[in-house]
Amino acid sequence: MKPAPFAYAKARSLDEAIDLLATRSEARLLAGGQSLLATLNMRLSAPRLLIDINGIAGLDTIAKTDGKLEIGALVRHAQAERSPDIAEHAPLIARALPHIAHPAIRNRGTIGGSIAFADPAAELPACLLALGGEIDVTGPKGKRTVKAEDFFKGLFETVLEPQDVLTAIRVPAATAQSRVGFAEFTMRRGDYAMAGLAASARADGKGLADARLAYFGVGATPLRAKQAEAVLADGKIDAAIAALDDDLDPPDDIQATGAVKKHLAKVLLGRVARQLLERRA
Amino acid sequence: MSAQSCAISLTVNGDPVSETVEARKSLVDFLREDLALTGSHVGCEHGFCGACTVRVNGVIVRGCLTLAVACDGARVETIEGISDAGEITDLQAAFEQRNALQCGFCTPGMLLTAQELLQQNKTPGRELIREHLSGNYCRCTGYQAIVDAVEAVAHARNGGKR
């Protein structure tokens, strides 16, 4: 289908983007557009104005400062895939990136777009949650930082207000003790996950501390499996898997029933737990 | 300022183009309808089939998920231009020899995607070739002939070394 008609404006600065968002009630930001334009092409949504932010300078850098890695919202997935900084300082993200869609999509899709769109079956929101990351947002009242666990509210719903612009994400840089794990089940390469798990932890002697298990594809938002996390710290993988019964209650969707998703979530924990315990980040 | 139609200037296959285009028009529709470059195809309009693959500023993108107006100032290349420039002659020959195309609808997208792979990786194995092409739908060939053709070209470009 062709999209319903809309107006287009190219923002030259963040302030201009925020002002433009105020001019029309149904305005949307256009970054990579890989999710937005697909929904417009199916007429699932009909915004009146698209504000192109691709030209705003300074939003596409990757930099490590003060023990954190900051990734600009306009960093393309492909750019992130090639980044030695991400490979070294955010290995969980590096591991997730090749699973996102396909090369042509990754050439345009942005890190910020993926977080803002908040598809519950997408990889990056879960990675952000698993790493205890934070999100920089600029709105009409200025700049604020939101923790990942406070950011995702519901199905495709975040704390972003209609006039907000997500400008960067930040994650703690990996240390020698960092452990990460990632696995997902998809019917085909690049599909949205039927169930996926992004995990991080800190090696603590022979065990793990600060385990963070962020599931995707099993609920309306990425979800931390907190009961399982607590048990995993003791190194008891089987008990952690059993604890998932208390953490997860996935709804049915077009791909799989909730029961299948929960089962897959358990299988994922078995595999990812081994990654956390055995491998350096 | 916002507008329902915008004037854009870009290069397409090396030629300067200046047109006024509706904001909602996709890049692939612009190329096909306004410039009569029908070598890029429309198969789904939701980014899954890859038949619309073109190059913008040197990288492959989905022409159906790119707005023409967002390409103001961009360098766009389509199968016609890339083919005429002689950049993929060996890939085209390998596809023809190996019958890595049947109806030909997916072929321009496949060629551009394969070319990008070979530019990034000189010695891709079959699994990596399949992975890189995993976003390009072909209903006719079942993919094996395409993988064979890309593998053969990689080998040849590498001077016959693996």
Place this chain on the structure above:
Amino acid sequence: MKIAADNPSALTALDRPNSYIGRSVPRPNLARLTQGRARFVSDVTLPRMAHVAFVRSPHAHAAIKKIESTQAAKAPGVIAIVTGQDLAKIMTPWVGVLTHLKGLKSAPQYPLAVGRARWQGEAVVAVVARTRAQAEDACELVEIEYEELKPVTDPETALDPKTPIIHPELGDNLTFERVHTAGDPDKGFKDADAVIETTFVFGRHTGVTNEPRAIVADWNPSEQRLTAYHGTQAPHMMQNLFAKHLGLQEHQVRVVTKDVGGSFGIKVHTYADEMATVALSKLLKRPIKFVADRIESFVTDIHARDHRVKAKIGVKKDGTITAWEIDDLTGIGPYSVYPRTSGIEANQVVNLVGGPYTCPNYRARARVVFQNKNVMCQYRAVGHPIATAVTEGLVELAAAKIGMDPLEIRRRNLIPDDAHPSQGPSGIKFEALSHHAALAHLDAMMDYSALRAEQSRLREKGVYRGIGFAQFIEVTNPSAAFYGVGGAKISAQDGATVRLDATGAVFCHTGVSEQGQGAEAVIAQCLATSFGVSLDRVRVIMGDTDNTPYGGGTWASRAAGIGGEAAWQAGKALRQNVLAVAGSILQAKPETLDIRNGAVVDAGNGTERIGLDEVARIAYFRPDTLPPGFQAELMATRHYVPRKWPFAFTNGIQASYLEVDTDSGFVTLLKHWCIEDCGTIINPQLVDEQIRGGVVQGLGAALFEHCKYDERGQLLNGNMADYLVPMAMEMPDITVGHVVTPTADSELGAKGAGEAGTAGAPGAVMNAINDALRPLGAKLLTDMPFTPGKVLQALGRVP
């Protein structure tokens, strides 16, 4: 009949020098496809062309109470808003029935719904505008008041008295029923040592051609002629139907088919929205273009394969199969599709079950019922995937039950290779098949015993791999028995007109058409060989009813066997004509001459006597130098239709080797093999690639593809994210081998090969999955597609 080398260079005894028969030459004219210079119908633009978009019913079953289009008519760019009532005035409805399917009934179908919408997605109102986008904008402004009716969406209850009848005038929802009994199945089951019963379910799926359906209809009032640029497989059939339903003479209609972006049977049917487009062009007196977008394709392209088959097999301890029984229920759409009917798929299932085997005891019932869902009709390998999966599933169940190797049970039951001509349990007639040779070839090619050993070793490590087989037969080269006898104006014959042009090249006009399978190349190879020129001197014209012999087009794997034979014969006839001219020029007896490599030569020693260009020059420009009373005829037309056999059956066997992750239920396809006997092979590479492409469509059916409907008749997954087509990463490499048993019904001896891959692959995968899981005591998996959820359920890992 012999086993062919896997990469043969020349296969047949068709005695022509420089023969192209059996050569894997690259297809000519591929450069336009690799350079982006193809001409698909979706590329066609004409002066004053307008675009149509359709307002489609959101309901599966509803009365159309009111259509309000005043607002829509004022929208920018709108040219016309047209309803079913408007079009009914200029286009007659059609009914998809044929007389040879006894009792088949259906109701008239209109180009736009009149009075009632009967499936979600049915076109109700047509909006014509200057651009497609404007037409879609105006569609949103059309207001239609519907009164929802109870939809019929469960085939199992379609015939219950309480279920609404979709077409009350028909009396019930039964489209077609066929019963067949052969031999003595009751005795067969009584004599069996074991009787195995199960139910197979096949998920409805669809073709997803990469280029959607497309048509540009151009009614020219000054010529009173309609030209339809149409991505169809059967140009002459569509010419006939457009004329018939618009009240035109057939010669007032020209159908032009250029490049077609995939078809697989999807584009061989009559679609209401395409007929509407043609009618709109006549109404509005200008070209109208319709290209189905992907979303509307999912709810309007024909679906296929929605079957539930209860099946039973009787087997003795020594492996002898004693009886077959099936009860097939299939739910189609609200109409039997025109003109080929939606009864054919079920009819084929009844025809084909048990086909490769000697057991004659067979009972079958098939019922086709109407549903308020998208229409269903012939899609690649029509009925074969179901019949093959059912038969081969039963065979391997029987083998497992008696503890026999699955290849061994087949050896004991397949029709012997020297027992032909023979017939199947349904009475279908086989000229000559090679089941045993094919099986032996597969056994060797896949190194079966080594794979079994590997499977064993890995099982001990908790890795579960499976090997599954599917023996198959395949309908190709259909005679008039397929459609013509039932009253369809579908040509079983085909023709080729060849001409020597003024410089010695050869033009061939043929009634078969191209959708990527290589029909053009195959025709060229046949003609080049029988006439005597190199391939680069042959030009093939196809896909134009004004400029090709009246023919059937390409479907049911007929282009090589039927179209190729016509081209072969025409080449021979033209050679005779040319040699008559050459003979009169050279004062030599034509029978002492031949044409080889583009020149007239001495047949005995091959010496060149005169070039073809010289013969042409004299015939065309200097006929004054030819003997009086002699008329040069540098053209020839020959037709061909199979007469001795209703169908040229091919046969083969496939094997799937896969691994099941018993933790996650995911299946990884490791390898696939197919041995195919399609008679004389004209171009081995093209045949192998047809097999590969067909196999992958079958793998899609086995693991991925399913049109999911809810009880309200809503298609839940009609987009590329949720309807899963096979992509490169999940597909295995496929090894193809051949046995060659030519048909004697033609000189070339070529049978068809286009659909065999799809026929056998789903059954082979099903058998492999069950083989993998059998030692774990898993429940049998017989419900395609075999998703991870279903595998986990079979393993008892989820409820």
